Amino acid sequence: xxxxxxxxxxxxxxxxxxxxxxxxxxxxxxxxxxxxxxxxxxxxxxxxxxxxxxxxxxxxxxxxxxxxxxxxxxxxxxxxxxxxxxxxxxxxxxxxxxxxxxxxxxxxxxxxxxxxxxxxxxxxxxxxxxxxxxxxxxx
Numbered sequence: 001x002x003x004x005x006x007x008x009x010x011x012x013x014x015x016x017x018x019x020x021x022x023x024x025x026x027x028x029x030x031x032x033x034x035x036x037x038x039x040x041x042x043x044x045x046x047x048x049x050x051x052x053x054x055x056x057x058x059x060x061x062x063x064x065x066x067x068x069x070x071x072x073x074x075x076x077x078x079x080x081x082x083x084x085x086x087x088x089x090x091x092x093x094x095x096x097x098x099x100x101x102x103x104x105x106x107x108x109x110x111x112x113x114x115x116x117x118x119x120x121x122x123x124x125x126x127x128x129x130x131x132x133x134x135x136x137x138x139x
Contacts, residue, residue, distance in 0.1 A: 010073025021072045028065035032058045080138045083130055090127035094120050 012021045035058035042051040069075055076082050101116035 007070070009070050009075060009077065012071040013073040018072060021068050025065055025068045025072065025074065028061050028068060031061040032065065035061060080134070083134050083138070087127055087130040087134060090123050090130060094123035094127060097123055 012018050035054045039051040039054035039058065042048070042054060076085060097116045097120035101113050101120055104110075104113035104116055
């Protein structure tokens with residue numbers, strides 16, 4: 001197979017735009033969180049149709065972030081390497097969020113404790129899903 005044009009990873013790495021692209025990764029990710037939080041707010045205020053628009057915008061911002069991630073070569077060359085990297089990240093996030101939950105409990109911050117506790121379990125679930133994929137498809 002001869003491909004004459006395809007997507008490339010890391011095209012902005014070591015260029016004058018690397019820093020700007022990196023800043024855009026962070027900005028786009030923050031916008032995803034902001035739009036999803038606003039969608040939850042809209043739901044609480046009884047405006048579900050606005051919530052759906054905000055979720056749609058959040059997804060587009062996530063797509064922007066993903067393209068900037070590719071440009072700066074933040075992802076690895078192969079899917080297996082990326083899955084392994086994310087498995088490690090989810091495992092670390094599981095531990096860090098549990099530690100934050102414990103600290104919140106110690107500080108008497110019940111709602112913060114509850115969210116960190118639940119999100120720690122979510123990170124464990126994510127890690128298990130990634131491990132399952134790695135074990136089934138990349139052994």
